[in-house]
Amino acid sequence: MIGAGTGTGGDCASGDSTGAVGTRVWIITGHYGSGKSEFALNFALKMRAQGAELALCDIDVVNPYFRSRERRGLLEAQGIHVVGNNLAVDEGIDLPAVSAELYGPLADPAVHTVIDVGGDPVGARLLRSFRRLIPAAETEVLCVVNAMRPATQSADALVAQIQGIEAASGLAVTGLINTTHLLEYTTVEHIQLGNDLCIEVGQRTGLPVRFVGAREHLVLSLPEEIQGERVGVAMHLRDNWMFAGKELGHGTN
Amino acid sequence: MSKTMNKVLMKGNEAIAQAAIHGGCRYFFGYPITPQNEIPEYMSREMPKVGGVFLQAESEVAAINMVYGAAGAGARVMTSSSSPGIALKQEGISYIVGSEVPCVIVNISRGGPGLGGIQPAQSDYYQSTRGGGNGDYSFIVFAPANIQEAADLTAEAFEIADYYRNPVMILGDGMIGQMMEPVVFRDTPKRELQPKDWATTGTGGVRAPNIINSLHLQPADLEKHNEHLQAKFRLMRENEARSESYRTDDAEFVFVAYGTSARIVRNVVDELRERGVKAGLIRPITLWPFPVAAFSELPDTVRGVMSVEMSCGQMVDDVRLALNGRFPVGFFGRSGGMVPSQHEVIEACLEMLKEVK
Numbered sequence: 001m002i003g004a005g006t007g008t009g010g011d012c013a014s015g016d017s018t019g020a021v022g023t024r025v026w027i028i029t030g031h032y033g034s035g036k037s038e039f040a041l042n043f044a045l046k047m048r049a050q051g052a053e054l055a056l057c058d059i060d061v062v063n064p065y066f067r068s069r070e071r072r073g074l075l076e077a078q079g080i081h082v083v084g085n086n087l088a089v090d091e092g093i094d095l096p097a098v099s100a101e102l103y104g105p106l107a108d109p110a111v112h113t114v115i116d117v118g119g120d121p122v123g124a125r126l127l128r129s130f131r132r133l134i135p136a137a138e139t140e141v142l143c144v145v146n147a148m149r150p151a152t153q154s155a156d157a158l159v160a161q162i163q164g165i166e167a168a169s170g171l172a173v174t175g176l177i178n179t180t181h182l183l184e185y186t187t188v189e190h191i192q193l194g195n196d197l198c199i200e201v202g203q204r205t206g207l208p209v210r211f212v213g214a215r216e217h218l219v220l221s222l223p224e225e226i227q228g229e230r231v232g233v234a235m236h237l238r239d240n241w242m243f244a245g246k247e248l249g250h251g252t253n
Numbered sequence: 254m255s256k257t258m259n260k261v262l263m264k265g266n267e268a269i270a271q272a273a274i275h276g277g278c279r280y281f282f283g284y285p286i287t288p289q290n291e292i293p294e295y296m297s298r299e300m301p302k303v304g305g306v307f308l309q310a311e312s313e314v315a316a317i318n319m320v321y322g323a324a325g326a327g328a329r330v331m332t333s334s335s336s337p338g339i340a341l342k343q344e345g346i347s348y349i350v351g352s353e354v355p356c357v358i359v360n361i362s363r364g365g366p367g368l369g370g371i372q373p374a375q376s377d378y379y380q381s382t383r384g385g386g387n388g389d390y391s392f393i394v395f396a397p398a399n400i401q402e403a404a405d406l407t408a409e410a411f412e413i414a415d416y417y418r419n420p421v422m423i424l425g426d427g428m429i430g431q432m433m434e435p436v437v438f439r440d441t442p443k444r445e446l447q448p449k450d451w452a453t454t455g456t457g458g459v460r461a462p463n464i465i466n467s468l469h470l471q472p473a474d475l476e477k478h479n480e481h482l483q484a485k486f487r488l489m490r491e492n493e494a495r496s497e498s499y500r501t502d503d504a505e506f507v508f509v510a511y512g513t514s515a516r517i518v519r520n521v522v523d524e525l526r527e528r529g530v531k532a533g534l535i536r537p538i539t540l541w542p543f544p545v546a547a548f549s550e551l552p553d554t555v556r557g558v559m560s561v562e563m564s565c566g567q568m569v570d571d572v573r574l575a576l577n578g579r580f581p582v583g584f585f586g587r588s589g590g591m592v593p594s595q596h597e598v599i600e601a602c603l604e605m606l607k608e609v610k
Contacts, residue, residue, distance in 0.1 A: 064371050091372065094287050146262065241517040
């Protein structure tokens, strides 16, 4: 089962890692624009593919676009229960209208829950309102690390970010996710850079690198020293046309 | 390490804000509105670090007038907003042009009219290129189609604004503001700039006061002022129009699209070519001045031209003017925050090709 390993080198892309299921609530936090929602979405899809009864709760009130609940159709087709805001509108609303429906999966021991949290401490603040409902012994609070994001390129900045998230949410961060990427320009070197940064943060905080999320073809070529269970990430939140930007030049005529 | 290591991953709004600082902007006045909020947020954090000033004004009207003041004092200054907020700034923009002070205005546009919605739209084309303020005025409007271009044009906008003593607008739809892409901050093309001896920097007791004003009560004076402004706008028309033409050399069908729409249409062009339709794209990079030269260069093989916009049809008017009846002109648009799909643009093209024969 994905996420059941020790967090170093398990291979969830092939779905062959096994072990006791200790964690059933996964809270994905971190700096906005680092790849949280894409990771949460892919992580949920992979867990579901392995048979878990699953809810994806998108409580992002920071980003107005590119939210995991915008892919409700894809997720529900796979049997994933999607919790968005309480207005039953997945696009075009940027109100902090979190649905009480969120409490259902948290209270049900049979349901695995992935919570996609809004970016930065300001997004994590929402967690405080229902932190007493979170089953601490069965929960991992993970912070994404993208070494290509200007605001999280140093261990100092990341440690401050983690402390901010903990202070805002009232929850302790339990691990890191290396989501370091530059979209389609990502190389193994970039992921290695993220790995080095995660290790540095880990040395200062004691936090393990639980996962490394990258495009499937990169996951397959990651050297062994890259820490974290491998999670292949397909880019569900970016439409096809978004990859054409690199072709646009600055031709003047 | 590969050369991409110089790149960072940024949201469009962040990249625009950083590019402004990179381009010498040291004053920012704004008011929150989605989907451009990351710009003031970024400025509030980063401006103090470079000795600059960030101020959240009490309204968009106040913000643009603070821009007017700072620009009059010779500062490099910017404001940003989204569609209805830019509507509120129109009076100030007219005063700024009339007073000949430089500044940069960013519009990360959303669906309208009125409050509309927060999803991306391109329905501020008229507002940007025709102006909502009073009087005969124009300013350069850049329409970036990716984050790197948004950063490059924003930094360069400050040079161009200073060069002409006129505002420059960056018009990106909400998608350009919200999407993430790699970006690198590189050298900005420099203009030969005159010292700002017109700015209100204090007389030092040795010169007459400089006055920043758009008031000319004598009709002859005002006409002379207008003639001077028009001469500047003519220079901009002659020298500042920019566009990118893609696969237009042998085209039978040419799309015209900017910003996010241009990215979708570029994929459409490739797909149509694979299906045997010789399609091409003109992508205006400046919406004003409109890149009319790119239209003159179209080959006689063209049978139809179609403007694709996230609006109900605005730029299409400029396409008709640029072509002056040479080819049939069609339009395809989505509005309200809906982004056109490649499929529906292809269908619209094939439908029009049936009609134009």
